[in-house]
Amino acid sequence: MREDNVIEVRNVQKKFGQKKVVQDISFNVKKGEIFGLLGPNGAGKTTLLKMMTTLLRPDEGQITLNGFNTLSQSRQARQQFSVTNQTAAIDQDLSARDNLRLFGRLNGLSSQASRIRADELLTAFDLTQLANQALATFSGGMRRRLDLAVSLVGRPKILFLDEPTTGLDPRTRIQMWQAIQALVAQGSTVFLTTQYLEEADQFADHIALIDHGQLIASGTPNELKQKLGGLQLSLTVTELAQLSQAHAIVQDVLKQPISVSEQTLVSPLGGDALPAIIVILNQLQIAKITVSHLKLETPSLDDVFLKMTVGKN
Numbered sequence: 001m002r003e004d005n006v007i008e009v010r011n012v013q014k015k016f017g018q019k020k021v022v023q024d025i026s027f028n029v030k031k032g033e034i035f036g037l038l039g040p041n042g043a044g045k046t047t048l049l050k051m052m053t054t055l056l057r058p059d060e061g062q063i064t065l066n067g068f069n070t071l072s073q074s075r076q077a078r079q080q081f082s083v084t085n086q087t088a089a090i091d092q093d094l095s096a097r098d099n100l101r102l103f104g105r106l107n108g109l110s111s112q113a114s115r116i117r118a119d120e121l122l123t124a125f126d127l128t129q130l131a132n133q134a135l136a137t138f139s140g141g142m143r144r145r146l147d148l149a150v151s152l153v154g155r156p157k158i159l160f161l162d163e164p165t166t167g168l169d170p171r172t173r174i175q176m177w178q179a180i181q182a183l184v185a186q187g188s189t190v191f192l193t194t195q196y197l198e199e200a201d202q203f204a205d206h207i208a209l210i211d212h213g214q215l216i217a218s219g220t221p222n223e224l225k226q227k228l229g230g231l232q233l234s235l236t237v238t239e240l241a242q243l244s245q246a247h248a249i250v251q252d253v254l255k256q257p258i259s260v261s262e263q264t265l266v267s268p269l270g271g272d273a274l275p276a277i278i279v280i281l282n283q284l285q286i287a288k289i290t291v292s293h294l295k296l297e298t299p300s301l302d303d304v305f306l307k308m309t310v311g312k313n
């Protein structure tokens with residue numbers, strides 16, 4: 001294992017019956033990273049996460065957590081991480097504070113240390129006012145916050161999160177991300193699955209995109225966007241009647257596929273972007289085509305996701 005690889009996934013495969021749900025997937029997660037696993041519904045994210053957290057056996061391949069093999073050293077491997085969505089472990093009849101203290105004790109903290117940790121987490125997750133209420137009275141969002149707080153009690157070296165922000169209101173989402181970033185700042189590594197590309201773009205250091213159980217792309221958000229050809233030109237014509245003429249000019253200069261939405265043309269720019277833009281603007285001027293909006297932009301992760309998974313599901 002390389003020193004800075006906290007998680008190594010090597011040629012992992014899983015079948016359910018005849019269906020190959022995870023097909024020969026390999027990647028590494030480095031210490032202190034937020035690593036996002038993205039993929040459409042049914043891509044195999046949860047299955048992979050279950051194998052990484054020792055809940056499911058891979059048919060082939062191996063996974064190590066801090067160097068411990070999840071099959072042959074499962075006990076040590078389990079000591080390396082915490083995982084959310086284990087709400088079953090939280091006691092409904094106890095208050096939020098008592099649950100956090102109990103988990104502190106179960107994590108080997110002294111009575112005093114678990115009281116202090118519980119209070120820290122209640123504050124971090126804005127649960128102080130509800131701290132003494134029984135969980136049965138909590139809303140879904142409050143439960144999720146407590147669930148994450150509970151998984152942070154022991155300051156895990158690795159934290160696995162399955163769709164941590166799905167269904168949360170914007171304020172709670174921000175709190176979740178702040179808590180995740182605080183944990184990473186203290187040296188932990190976070191592996192999460194998400195459907196929210198803009199969140200992955202903003203917060204993940206590294207992203208793996210899977211589809212039909214296969215790894216189809218992996219890299220930093222910027223690297224993935226570069227795979228789509230880097231910068232793209234977005235140009236809006238003032239008159240709809242001039243759209244097809246503008247389309248022909250852009251097509252002629254860039255020789256790239258152009259997508260059209262209302263009066264806007266979007267096309268990837270090649271390596272020599274600036275001269276191409278100058279030529280386009282000159283030709284538009286000669287043709288007396290007026291432009292209301294001109295923008296150079298990097299593609300979004302949405303574009304990457306759609307391009308790489310489109311038509312395959």
Ligand SMILES: Nc1ncnc2c1ncn2[C@@H]1O[C@H](COP(=O)(O)OP(=O)(O)OP(=O)(O)O)[C@@H](O)[C@H]1O
Pocket residue numbers: 016021039040041042043044045046047048
């Ligand atoms: N225990 C199981 N037995 C049979 N098939 C299963 C089992 N668990 C998952 N599958 C199938 O494996 C495929 C991948 O499922 P998985 O839950 O890993 O996907 P996912 O990427 O997490 O999807 P989602 O985003 O919808 O949660 C799906 O086709 C699912 O129906």
